[in-house]
Amino acid sequence: MPWRAPYASDASRSRGRLFPEANSPTRSEFQRDRDRILHSTAFRRLAHKTQVFIPHEGDHYRTRLTHSIEVGQIARALARALGLDDDLAEALALGHDLGHTPFGHTGEDALDEAMRPYGGFDHNAQALRIVTKLEHRYASFDGLNLTWETLEGLVKHNGPLLGPDGHPTARYAARGLPEASLEYATMHDLRLDLFAGPEAQAAAIADDIAYNAHDIDDGLRAGLFDFSQLAEVDYLRQRIERIDALHPGLERQRCIHELVRRVITDFIEDAINESAARLKASRVASADEVRALDHAIAGFSPVMAAHQQTIKSFLFQNMYRHPxxxxxxxxxxxxxxxxxxxxxxxxxxxxxxxxxxxxxxxxxxxxxxxxxxxxxxxxxxxxxxxxxxxxxxxxxxxxx
Incomplete structure (x- = not known):
């Protein structure tokens, strides 16, 4: 058994499943959750759902499936370094995009508009619908009957849904909470006013790391922008110059990989150091104490957070808004x-x-x-x- 910090989620003390089941003699409760997500129909469908590019534009660009697998690897790395339950972190990483529509965020926006008179559409809430209702695999229940910890992590992928005053957070202030989240909360209270557990927060920050780095990769390979444009971002220019100095004349494909792997490593190491510092400063001694904090414990340092925002801005202008x-x-x-x-x-x-x-x-x-x-x-x-x-x-x- 690997070392676990006192603030890690404990599979043996899970708050359980909506429908009680006997424990597995060979797997922890969080391992079972990961495996159920991995074997679900919704997970397989991610192979043919857009990340940014339409899949038939090329075989080497990310789909929702490859993105989810890459997020899972990063989430496990973060969880192991912080002493968290890496099986739970991986389960949440693999499941975080289950609710996405065809055609990426474009499909989500279109469905949200169509459903506006009927409660709207939210992909995190849709993931909850999938794992609690829409998957039909088991004889005794609909959905996957995942543990409370996994369900709350999927719902709170972007943070708490309610503020301390009981009102929706900024993300949901204008429209109210998604119907699916409210409906399920009447049966199984996921404490929408609290932060998610530490493993869920690790999965969320892993999503940010993977998204930025791999969109740089796909954007370069697709010719939407080139290295000279990336060099407009100081952080990326410094990495590009370092690669040129170490490997003069390196072929373009290898340059792309060198840049992407350095970006991933930088952000993972920063997230580990910053998150460890936050955990130490907060003096939390359990996953519930992590949930009760008024701030996230997983995150980037101020310097790297600024770099991340600059990269996001670049991608927004040069990739997502490319003609x-x-x-x-x-x-x-x-x-x-x-x-x-x-x-x-x-x-x-x-x-x-x-x-x-x-x-x-x-x-x-x-x-x-x-x-x-x-x-x-x-x-x-x-x-x-x-x-x-x-x-x-x-x-x-x-x-x-």
Missing amino acids: DIKRIRVEAAGVARDLFNILFKDPELMPPEWASLAITRGAEDEAKMARVVCDYIAGMTDRYALAEHQRLFDETPELR
């Missing part, structure tokens, strides 16, 4: 909207199991039928969404 990506996003949003509108109008166009569920729910409440349609579309892969659009409409964009 080629913007054009694809507009077309992808149109596909998602078209699908919602036609299926909401005529749910019998969905597969029989979804159609019957939508019609039954629609007889009770229009909002419930809309949620069924939303669940169906949110679960689609990019290629399945395009195939459905081709089946239902005369013209479908190629998204190239």
Whole structure:
């Protein structure tokens, strides 16, 4: 058994599952959660869901699946260094994107707009719906019946949902909390007013590290920007100059890898040092004491946090708002909207199991039928969404 800090989550003292199950003789409760996520249908679908690029644009760009695996590796590294439960950290990393729609954030925005009259759409809340309701694998319950610690980490991937005063935090102030989070909280209180446990926070910071570094990688390989543009960011320019000094004339592909691995290493080491310092200063002695703090314990130092923000700003301007990506996003949003509108109008166009569920729910409440349609579309892969659009409409964009 590896060393665990006193503030680590303890699988043997988990708050349990909504539906009690006998303990496994060979795996901890958090290992079982990781394995259930890994074997879920929703996890496999991530192989064909966009990270930033449409997958058929190239075989070497990130998908939601490869991103999740990379986040899992970083989360485990952070957890081991901090004395946390690395199985729980990995489970949360692997599951953090389960609720994403086809076409990345573009699909999410389109579904959120379509669902605005019916409670909106939030990918963290959708992940909760998937692991508590939409996965149909077990004879005794819907969902995956994950532990309380894993569920709270998925829901609080971006921090607490409620402030100390009981009102929604800034992220949800304008629209209120996602319906799925509120609905589940009536059965299983996830303490939406507290921070998530330390492993969940490690998974969240691992997501930030992976996202920035790998978008630099994909952006360079796709030709959306080049090294001279990256050099406009002081932090990146210094790393590029160091690589040039150590390896003059290095081929471009190896230069890209050298830069990306150095960025990942820098941010991991900084997150370990900063998080360890915060934990020491806070004097917490349990995972619950971590949750009760008024600040996150996982994070970057002020210097690296500033570097991270500069990199994000660069990627926003030069990658996410690149004319080629913007054009694809507009077309992808149109596909998602078209699908919602036609299926909401005529749910019998969905597969029989979804159609019957939508019609039954629609007889009770229009909002419930809309949620069924939303669940169906949110679960689609990019290629399945395009195939459905081709089946239902005369013209479908190629998204190239």
